Amino acid sequence: MRIDKLHTIDSTNDYLKRISKEENAEEDIVVWALEQTAGRGQMGTQWQTESGKNLTFSVFRKVKRITIDEQFYALMAASLAVKDVLSQLLIKNVRVKWPNDILTDNDKICGILIESVIKGGQLDAMILGVGLNVNQTQWENVPRATSIKSRTGIHFELEEILSLLLKRFHHYVDLLLKGEFNTIKNDYEAHLFKKDKPATFLSVDERQFVGIIKGVSESGKLLLQEENDVVNEYDLKEIQLLY
Known part of the structure; x- marks a missing residue:
């Protein structure tokens, strides 16, 4: 090397x-x-x-x-x-x-x-x-x-x-x-930060909401459990974790 x-x-x-x-x-x-x-x-x-x-x-x-x-x-x-x-x-x-x-x-x-x-x-x-x-x-x-x-x-x-x-x-x-x-x-x-714990997120339209990190997709998108236990995928430009 x-x-x-x-x-x-x-x-x-x-x-x-x-x-x-x-x-x-x-x-x-x-x-x-x-x-x-x-x-x-x-x-x-x-x-x-x-x-x-x-x-x-x-x-x-x-x-x-x-x-x-x-x-x-x-x-x-x-x-x-x-x-x-x-x-x-x-x-x-x-x-x-x-x-x-x-x-x-x-x-x-x-x-x-x-x-x-x-x-x-x-x-x-x-x-x-x-x-x-x-x-x-x-x-x-x-x-x-x-x-x-x-x-x-x-x-x-x-x-x-x-x-x-x-x-x-x-x-x-x-x-x-x-x-x-x-x-x-x-x-x-x-080793994901905040995994399986409720956390606050900010969307691209400045909307704050609560979700639970469940993991990542094969392509690296964040898997987020939201209302009614629905799991959605988010790209880096679509969401920000507030902590």
């Missing part, structure tokens, strides 16, 4: 998209930046991080055995890898807030962004971006942020955390390539 360590870059995902296309990459590539000037999350949200204190990296991985319809499984695999490492570091109450945030208690400690590389109408590769709060302890106007150091009181070497994450990520991707989709999905659903 090739690892490129950079001081400053706009976005590790964007950088990987450029170089993987230019080099017609076949091997796994990791790009780790000490500072991102345009790091982002799902739907274009910005990732706020202090230079050199957190882990911001992206992974390019060929996934020709996974179809376009199955690409959400890669996000589930990445979420579980982060969850495993945080639990290994004795972070308590680690949960996945659908679809791509990792929380401890109610505070966000990690965000994940996954982008597809399509060739000839087929899924060719995935670019997985991870922003993990490691040693930062203060944020401006971000009330529900936390970090590994905030939770443990311990300063960690970023390279050590990166190594742990990559090992777990490749473990779960190997499961996917072996067809262990149910194993991944069941584990992901077991």
Whole structure:
């Protein structure tokens, strides 16, 4: 596996998209930046991080055995890898807030962004971006942020955390390539934030309503039980969990 360590870059995902296309990459590539000037999350949200204190990296991985319809499984695999490492570091109450945030208690400690590389109408590769709060302890106007150091009181070497994450990520991707989709999905659903508990949601038309998270669909939509026990599917752009 090739690892490129950079001081400053706009976005590790964007950088990987450029170089993987230019080099017609076949091997796994990791790009780790000490500072991102345009790091982002799902739907274009910005990732706020202090230079050199957190882990911001992206992974390019060929996934020709996974179809376009199955690409959400890669996000589930990445979420579980982060969850495993945080639990290994004795972070308590680690949960996945659908679809791509990792929380401890109610505070966000990690965000994940996954982008597809399509060739000839087929899924060719995935670019997985991870922003993990490691040693930062203060944020401006971000009330529900936390970090590994905030939770443990311990300063960690970023390279050590990166190594742990990559090992777990490749473990779960190997499961996917072996067809262990149910194993991944069941584990992901077991760690969903607010699963099987009444929670308040906001729809695109600004309507608040109560529902119960039951799981996710094969394509990654949220399965929400509402009135009369009817279970509806929602995409990321259609609903927001209020907590």
